[in-house]
Amino acid sequence: MYNLLMDQIVKSSFEQVDIAALLRRHGINPTAQRLIIGRAVFSSFQHISADQVLKMVNEERNCVSKATVYNTLNLFAQHKLVHEVIVDPSKVFYDSNTSPHHHIYNEDTGELIDVGEGELEVIGIPNLPENTVAAGIDVIVRVTNRNRPILN
Amino acid sequence: MYNLLMDQIVKSSFEQVDIAALLRRHGINPTAQRLIIGRAVFSSFQHISADQVLKMVNEERNCVSKATVYNTLNLFAQHKLVHEVIVDPSKVFYDSNTSPHHHIYNEDTGELIDVGEGELEVIGIPNLPENTVAAGIDVIVRVTNRNRPILN
DNA sequence: CTGTGTGCAAAGCTTTTGCACTACT
DNA sequence: AGTAGTGCAAAAGCTTTGCACACAG
Numbered sequence: 177m178y179n180l181l182m183d184q185i186v187k188s189s190f191e192q193v194d195i196a197a198l199l200r201r202h203g204i205n206p207t208a209q210r211l212i213i214g215r216a217v218f219s220s221f222q223h224i225s226a227d228q229v230l231k232m233v234n235e236e237r238n239c240v241s242k243a244t245v246y247n248t249l250n251l252f253a254q255h256k257l258v259h260e261v262i263v264d265p266s267k268v269f270y271d272s273n274t275s276p277h278h279h280i281y282n283e284d285t286g287e288l289i290d291v292g293e294g295e296l297e298v299i300g301i302p303n304l305p306e307n308t309v310a311a312g313i314d315v316i317v318r319v320t321n322r323n324r325p326i327l328n
Numbered sequence: 329m330y331n332l333l334m335d336q337i338v339k340s341s342f343e344q345v346d347i348a349a350l351l352r353r354h355g356i357n358p359t360a361q362r363l364i365i366g367r368a369v370f371s372s373f374q375h376i377s378a379d380q381v382l383k384m385v386n387e388e389r390n391c392v393s394k395a396t397v398y399n400t401l402n403l404f405a406q407h408k409l410v411h412e413v414i415v416d417p418s419k420v421f422y423d424s425n426t427s428p429h430h431h432i433y434n435e436d437t438g439e440l441i442d443v444g445e446g447e448l449e450v451i452g453i454p455n456l457p458e459n460t461v462a463a464g465i466d467v468i469v470r471v472t473n474r475n476r477p478i479l480n
Numbered sequence: 481c482t483g484t485g486t487g488c489a490a491a492g493c494t495t496t497t498g499c500a501c502t503a504c505t
Numbered sequence: 506a507g508t509a510g511t512g513c514a515a516a517a518g519c520t521t522t523g524c525a526c527a528c529a530g
Contacts, residue, residue, distance in 0.1 A: 207511070226494075241513045246495055248512095260417075266494070266520070268417045282460060295454040298467065302447040308434060308471040315450065315467050319460040359486070378519080393488045398520055400487095418495075418519065 202255040209240050213248045217258060223269045223288040263288060263316055278315035291317065354407040361392050365400045369410060375421045375440045415440060415468055430467035443469065 195214040196206040204210065216232040217224060226246055233240045249270055252258045261269040263281040269288050278291040298313055347366040348358040356362065368384040369376060378398055385392045401422055404410045413421040415433040421440050430443040450465055 205510075209512070242494090243496080243513050243515090244511085250495090262414055262417055265414055265417065265420045268494090278454075280454060280456065282457065283463065287457075289457065291454040295452050297451045299449045299451055300447050302430075302432060302443045302469060304432065304469075304471055305434065305439075305441065307474045309474055311435065311470040311472045313467065313469050315465065317454060317456075317465050318463040319456055320463045322459045322461055357485075361487070394519090395488050395490090395521080396486085402520090420519095 198257070202257050204251060204255055204257070209244050210248055210251075212240055213245060214252075214257075217249075217252065217270060218272050222273065222290070223261065223271050225267050225269050227267075229270075261288065261314070261316075263318075276312075278317070280317045280319060282319050282321070284321040291315075350409070354409050356403060356407055356409070361396050362400055362403075364392055365397060366404075366409075369401075369404065369422060370424050374425060374442070375413065375423050377419050377421050379419075381422075413440065413466070413468075415470075428464075430469070432469045432471060434471050434473070436473040443467075 195211055195218060198218075199206040199210060199214060206214075212233050213229060216229045219232075221228070226249055229249065230240075230242055230245045233245065249258070249268075253260045253270065256274060259271040259274050261271050261279055263269065263279070264286070267286075273290070277293070278296050280289050280291055281287070296315060296317070298315060304310060347363055347370060350370075351358040351362060351366060358366075364385050365381060368381045371384075373380070378401055381401065382392075382394055382397045385397065401410070401420075405412045405422065408426060411423040411426050413423050413431055415421065415431065416438070419438070425442070429445070430448050432441050432443055433439070434441075448467060448469070450467060456462060
């Protein structure tokens, strides 16, 4: 069964080779499932959620379980291969662009897009609590559609 | 049963009166459950999550259901009585301070604190997508404890 | 008695855990 | 054989939905 999966992967173009190398460079053992998931994450979509990945990888046949998708995306995030963007309590987005940048989130459509380079800047360094180290800054600009129904 | 609850509430000090007035001012009908939940949210804690509210309101006796706590907190947020702070996919914090300000989140302890006035500033206005309006900007400074175990 | 509003049990999500299995040493 | 690492079914946890009940007109 693994051999079947592996065949399917090795057979295809060099994108996969790159992804395998990418995983290795980040200290992740490139298994069949991880290559499939990696391909989904690094394909055209810039921001993708776990359930979108799940749908993509199982479009043709069921070969990766829900749990593995979630665990693998967490693994990628821990190894800084992707960046978690938390904008909605019920959905984490994974961003294949790991260079620091900010986001615009449309609360009506659920769409997440990047803020252009240099359009937004954060100035100042806040006093951090005792014995803590900064791990990153997330800026989310929340927008809504014009003409949305009025809140009663 | 409602009379019992109401008695318990009316009996107590003027904090509750203020909360009832606060709810009315925001167009929310002040029912027994909402007053109890309101009291929890506006008491000493500045940032509180739904399950913390649930614990607080049911400390003495079980009188408010899980669903009602969640629905009521959503209601408060919709009516701008509190501000939702989304920092962790599995937990929404409700902030009783609705004036614009930013947050520091400790990923190790789950602690959420305010950035002091003027310590951090966001400069610039990004290009928003067609037909959308800005609804707010959230800035989250993520910190971790020093001495945390090294990522392998 | 009718219609609006409220509260909650049950259902529906997303995510994590614990264990079987694999594959190296 | 032993050990570290991997994948997934089942469990857990957070949130929403749909319906029964309460209350005002």
